[in-house]
Amino acid sequence: MKKYLWRTPSMANHHGRTSKEVMKCNTVDDFFSIMRKVGDGTFGSVHLATRKGSTKVVAIKSMKRKLLKISDAARLREVHSLLHLSEHENIVNIFDLYIDRSFCLHIVMEYLECNLFQLINSRRDKPFSYNTVRDIMSQIFRGLGHIHTNGFFHRDMKPENILVSPIENSSFYKVKIADFGLAREINSNPPYTEYVSTRWYRAPELLLRDSYYSYPVDIYAAGCMAFEIATLQPIFPGMDDIDQVYKICEILGSPDEESQNMGFGGGGAWKQAEKLTRELGISLPKLVPLNLKELFSPPWNGPFASMLTQLLQWNPESRPTAQKCLELEFFNSEEEKFEEPKTNQVGKAGDTQVSVSMYPFPNAFTKVTLPYVADKADTTSSKLLQKFHKGFTGFKRTFQKSSKQKKPSKKTAQTISTPMDRPPSPFFPILPQIRPSTPLNLKLRNYLLSTAEYNVASKSMPMFMETSQSEVSSQSNDKENKQIGNSTNPSPRSNFEPVIPRKSLPSYSEPETTSPTTLNDKSTTFHSNKFSGYSTCSSRSTEQTYSILLDSADWEQTALWKKSSLKGDSDAQVTKRPLKNLNSDIDDDDRDDSGKAPNMDLRKSSILSSNILEQDFPDFGVTSLADTLGVPGLNSRTDSHVTSQTIS
Numbered sequence: 001m002k003k004y005l006w007r008t009p010s011m012a013n014h015h016g017r018t019s020k021e022v023m024k025c026n027t028v029d030d031f032f033s034i035m036r037k038v039g040d041g042t043f044g045s046v047h048l049a050t051r052k053g054s055t056k057v058v059a060i061k062s063m064k065r066k067l068l069k070i071s072d073a074a075r076l077r078e079v080h081s082l083l084h085l086s087e088h089e090n091i092v093n094i095f096d097l098y099i100d101r102s103f104c105l106h107i108v109m110e111y112l113e114c115n116l117f118q119l120i121n122s123r124r125d126k127p128f129s130y131n132t133v134r135d136i137m138s139q140i141f142r143g144l145g146h147i148h149t150n151g152f153f154h155r156d157m158k159p160e161n162i163l164v165s166p167i168e169n170s171s172f173y174k175v176k177i178a179d180f181g182l183a184r185e186i187n188s189n190p191p192y193t194e195y196v197s198t199r200w201y202r203a204p205e206l207l208l209r210d211s212y213y214s215y216p217v218d219i220y221a222a223g224c225m226a227f228e229i230a231t232l233q234p235i236f237p238g239m240d241d242i243d244q245v246y247k248i249c250e251i252l253g254s255p256d257e258e259s260q261n262m263g264f265g266g267g268g269a270w271k272q273a274e275k276l277t278r279e280l281g282i283s284l285p286k287l288v289p290l291n292l293k294e295l296f297s298p299p300w301n302g303p304f305a306s307m308l309t310q311l312l313q314w315n316p317e318s319r320p321t322a323q324k325c326l327e328l329e330f331f332n333s334e335e336e337k338f339e340e341p342k343t344n345q346v347g348k349a350g351d352t353q354v355s356v357s358m359y360p361f362p363n364a365f366t367k368v369t370l371p372y373v374a375d376k377a378d379t380t381s382s383k384l385l386q387k388f389h390k391g392f393t394g395f396k397r398t399f400q401k402s403s404k405q406k407k408p409s410k411k412t413a414q415t416i417s418t419p420m421d422r423p424p425s426p427f428f429p430i431l432p433q434i435r436p437s438t439p440l441n442l443k444l445r446n447y448l449l450s451t452a453e454y455n456v457a458s459k460s461m462p463m464f465m466e467t468s469q470s471e472v473s474s475q476s477n478d479k480e481n482k483q484i485g486n487s488t489n490p491s492p493r494s495n496f497e498p499v500i501p502r503k504s505l506p507s508y509s510e511p512e513t514t515s516p517t518t519l520n521d522k523s524t525t526f527h528s529n530k531f532s533g534y535s536t537c538s539s540r541s542t543e544q545t546y547s548i549l550l551d552s553a554d555w556e557q558t559a560l561w562k563k564s565s566l567k568g569d570s571d572a573q574v575t576k577r578p579l580k581n582l583n584s585d586i587d588d589d590d591r592d593d594s595g596k597a598p599n600m601d602l603r604k605s606s607i608l609s610s611n612i613l614e615q616d617f618p619d620f621g622v623t624s625l626a627d628t629l630g631v632p633g634l635n636s637r638t639d640s641h642v643t644s645q646t647i648s
């Protein structure tokens with residue numbers, strides 16, 4: 001079953017673990033004076049503070065989810081990886097870990113002035129210089145190299161998780177990687193949760209639900225960031241996972257040799273894509289890659305464009321390691337001499353204007369949300385490149401057609417509107433859209449389309465739920481079309497292929513939905529009388545793929561639906577099994593100082609996020625089912641994509 005196992009990149013700079021321990025305190029106020037909130041994420045809120053009796057500022061990340069017992073602190077991914085990673089100049093430094101009397105964990109760390117997203121946002125129409133981009137990227141790769149060679153990978157590399165502080169009297173920044181909430185060990189046993197990382201930076205293997213991924217997901221995300229740092233625009237601002245894959249194809253070309261041979265550069269061929277898309281029931285569009293070198297003007301069309309091409313490879317095995325990235329020409333070529341853009345106020349004065357008082361930007365997160373939503377009505381012209389001209393002057397005004405490409409016929413040129421300056425593809429539009437090819441995946445597709453405004457309560461549709469034949473027929477094309485057409489979130493990817501007749505399956509009726517009951521846990525929402533979570537995973541012992549659905553109506557009746565239909569080789573086999581371990585007694589350790597047992601709802605959700613499910617379903621290769629429980633809403637670029645940080 002294992003396709004490949006990733007090896008930790010060479011351990012040249014392995015420095016061993018640190019010796020930090022989690023300390024107890026009544027409240028953090030005992031030791032720190034809290035000044036103001038500087039950040040808020042899915043898992044924690046971050047405050048600027050000073051240590052009492054000292055003027056030294058620190059950042060304190062207080063985890064939103066309370067722990068049940070002190071020993072659980074070490075099971076948090078964030079703490080686990082931070083404790084195992086030695087200090088590095090490009091990794092945010094952790095000073096102390098505290099657990100207060102209400103079992104809230106506080107991570108005391110060095111303070112940096114803002115995150116890269118805020119910095120990029122503050123630079124609208126003032127792009128960074130080539131050398132600044134180079135310096136930021138080299139620090140990111142040094143940090144990543146440290147993480148990877150120490151046996152971890154980050155899994156949520158995005159501008160919000162890169163902290164920066166300007167270096168006085170220069171146009172450069174101190175850059176540090178933060179937020180290890182999703183970090184995993186490279187040598188841990190796959191399969192991993194596929195639904196990690198933030199969509200715009202999510203590597204193709206994650207988007208196509210390959211659970212045997214590893215550190216190359218971080219390299220790919222770094223490639224997306226490199227583009228964004230230089231151009232101040234995200235390269236693949238997908239609205240949903242389907243749109244995300246499409247946007248990647250638009251620029252990198254489809255991952256087959258035929259498409260890749262038609263262009264220059266591109267994301268390369270990737271055999272695995274065919275298998276993964278088949279399993280998902282989607283087909284990728286046939287698109288010729290853009291030649292990034294032709295997209296940019298000097299100096300960006302040189303080593304920078306070539307670095308992007310190497311980082312943004314479809315095949316994770318083709319992406320260079322972080323160490324190799326640092327050896328690329330981009331980081332080692334002579335200082336580029338070029339004129340600063342005219343509109344650009346970049347320069348020493350401009351850069352050093354960034355100061356503590358500028359952050360946090362009050363509306364930073366609300367202002368910049370899905371910048372291309374308005375373009376979605378146009379199905380074939382994303383106007384992507386037009387948008388890229390905003391501020392960044394390093395794009396060529398006219399993108400030239402690759403000499404290898406055939407001139408399209410007049411008819412094609414008239415009927416198909418291609419994105420601005422896009423080299424017309426001879427393939428275009430044989431299969432212009434990613435189209436779900438089975439009814440099963442119509443559900444997947446609808447589900448994915450709905451993620452932009454995903455409300456777990458009303459739309460908790462298991463992704464790979466089998467449907468009965470009668471249900472299939474009720475989902476006629478017309479109906480599906482109508483649903484998509486009527487959607488409040490119209491998407492250009494609204495076509496789909498006809499329903500393929502399938503064998504009849506055991507009938508399944510969804511339980512009635514009642515008003516949702518939300519547990520005291522912001523990151524995971526459970527609903528009474530509603531299937532609230534799912535996980536697709538592979539069995540360790542068989543070659544089958546399963547779905548696990550959790551019915552929270554009755555906590556003792558968590559059900560397992562077992563099936564092999566994703567491979568299409570037999571009828572679904574449906575079984576239901578109660579959880580054995582749900583009602584185990586509360587340990588003394590779980591009680592707070594007053595001897596009171598913790599909130600029962602919290603306890604239930606925490607139990608789900610622990611490895612109890614693994615004990616109940618030992619044949620499954622899932623380490624923590626809660627990692628895939630309830631897919632969170634993704635209407636903000638800052639949302640994370642898992643609901644639990646706990647490691648088993």
Ligand SMILES: Nc1ncnc2c1ncn2[C@@H]1O[C@H](COP(=O)(O)OP(=O)(O)OP(=O)(O)O)[C@@H](O)[C@H]1O
Pocket residue numbers: 038039040041042043044045046059061092109110111112113114115160161163178179180181638639640
């Ligand atoms: N050491 C720090 N110094 C200054 N600001 C910080 C620091 N750590 C975090 N922040 C700010 O707080 C924000 C949220 O922090 P962090 O990403 O660690 O939280 P999270 O809950 O894990 O977020 P996510 O939703 O990405 O998982 C960051 O984007 C950053 O702006």
